[in-house]
C-alpha cells in the first residue's frame with residue numbers, strides 16, 4: 001500500500017505472511033476489508049516457506065498436514081474451492097517410528113492395521129489402545145471442535161470450560177495419560193510424542209493434546225504437492241484476487257498507537273502505513289516487546305514476557321542427494337528415528353536447557369511422494385532434532401556448534417540411510433539462531449509460547465489485544481496455538497472478533513451454509 005490502492009475503504013494491515021497471517025488476510029478480505037499483508041522475507045509462508053538449492057526444493061518447516069477441512073472451510077469462506085487450487089495427497093502409512101532395538105511402528109489410518117501394530121510390539125496393550133482411541137476422540141470434540149475454534153479472550157470463557165477440563169483430567173500430561181493406557185515404553189512414546197510437533201513437552205503439556213491421535217485417524221495425514229509453500233502461494237492468490245496486496249521485504253518496526261488505538265504500522269525503512277485495524281502475525285513476544293515497545297503495556301510487559309516459557313528450538317539439516325533412486329526403499333516420507341532416551345532427552349531440551357550428546361530425529365523425505373522436490377534420480381531430505389531454545393542459562397554457541405552437531409546428525413542417519421554422505425549434492429542448516437533472526441522468534445523458539453496449561457486458551461496472548469484497541473493477534477503465539485490447524489483456526493477466531501468494516505472495499509461474501 002505504498003500508494004493507497006483502495007482509497008476510502010477500511011484498511012487492515014497484517015504484519016507477517018505466515019500461514020496464520022495469510023489465513024487472517026483471506027478472512028478479512030472476505031469480510032470486506034482492503035487488506036495489506038507485510039512480510040520481511042522475500043516470499044510467503046513464514047515457517048512454511050521453502051528454499052531451492054542445487055535443484056532441491058526444501059520445505060523449511062511444516063510437512064504434515066492434518067485436519068484438511070480447516071483449509072477447505074477457509075477457502076469456502078472466501079467463495080473458493082481449496083481442492084481446485086491445492087493438490088493434497090493422503091499418506092499411508094502416516095509415518096514410521098523406529099527405536100534403537102530395531103523395533104518399528106507404522107502409524108496408519110486403518111484401526112485394524114493400528115491394532116495389529118500395537119499387538120506386534122506388545123499384545124497386552126491392545127485393550128489400552130482401544131481405550132486411548134476413545135479418550136482421544138472425547139478430547140478432540142471438546143479441545144478442537146469447541147475450544148480451539150472460538151474466542152478465549154474473556155475470563156468467563158475460561159471459567160465456563162473449567163469443569164470439562166477437570167472431568168477430562170487436563171491437569172495430567174500427554175505422557176502420563178499414555179502411560180496409563182500402555183505398558184510398553186515404546187508405545188507410550190508412539191502415543192505421546194505429538195506435542196513435540198507444536199513445541200510442547202509431552203511430559204508437561206496437558207493431556208487434551210492426545211486429541212491428535214483422533215485427528216490423524218479421522219482425517220488422515222496429508223502432503224501438499226509443492227509443499228506447504230504451495231498452500232501459502234495459493235493463499236496469496238486468493239488475497240490478491242480479493243483486491244488485497246502482499247508486500248515482501250517490508251519489516252514492521254513499530255505499531256503506531258494514538259491514545260489507546262492502533263492506527264497503523266511504521267516500517268524499518270521509515271514509511272508509515274495508516275490502517276483501521278492492525279493484525280500481528282509476528283510472534284506474540286516480538287509484537288509486544290518490540291512492536292509496542294513505546295506503548296505502556298498492562299499485561300504483556302517485559303517482566304511477564306521474561307517469565308513466559310518458550311517452546312523448544314530446532315536444529316534442521318536440509319540435504320539433497322544425487323544418484324540415490326531406488327536406495328533405502330524402507331525409508332518412507334516421514335520417519336521418526338528414536339535415540340536411546342525419551343524422558344531424559346526431553347528433560348535436557350525443555351528443562352535443563354542443555355544440548356545432549358544423544359538425539360532423536362524426524363526425517364523428512366518428500367521425494368517419495370513428490371517428484372518436483374528433487375532433480376531426476378535424486379532425493380530431498382531434512383533431518384530435524386529438537387534442541388533447547390536460546391533463552392536458557394547455558395545457551396549453546398551455535399556459531400561454534402553447528403558443524404560438529406551436523407556431523408553427529410549425519411552419523412546417526414548413517415544407520416537409516418547407509419552410505420548417503422557419498423551422494424550429498426546440497427546442504428544447509430538452520431540453528432536456533434536462524435529461527436531467531438529469520439522469523440524474529442524470541443529465543444529462537446520453534447513454536448512460540450510453550451503450550452502448557454497455564455499458557456493456553458485465556459492464558460495465551462489474546463487474539464484481540466489486551467494492550468490496544470484495533471490490534472489483533474493471529475498465529476502460533478496466540479489462541480489456540482502452533483501447528484497448521486492451530487494457526488488456521490486462529491484466523492477463524494480472529495474473524496469472529498473483528499467488527500465489519502465501516503467502509504467495505506466490497507460487500508462481505510455471503511457463503512451458503514454447507
Ligand SMILES: Cc1cc2nc3c(=O)[nH]c(=O)nc-3n(C[C@H](O)[C@H](O)[C@H](O)COP(=O)(O)OP(=O)(O)OC[C@H]3O[C@@H](n4cnc5c(N)ncnc54)[C@H](O)[C@@H]3O)c2cc1C
Nearest residue numbers: 016018020040046047061062063064252282475476483484
Ligand atoms: C521445522 C518445523 C516443522 C514443523 N512441522 C509441522 C508439521 O509438520 N505440521 C504442522 O501442522 N505444523 C508444523 N510446524 C508448526 C507450524 O509450522 C507453525 O506453527 C506455523 O507455520 C506458524 O505459523 P504462524 O502463522 O504463526 O507464522 P510464522 O510462520 O511464524 O510466520 C510469521 C511471519 O511473520 C514475519 N514477521 C515477523 N516479524 C515481522 C515484522 N516485524 N515485520 C514483518 N514481518 C514479520 C516472519 O518473517 C514470518 O514470515 C512446524 C514448524 C517448524 C519450525
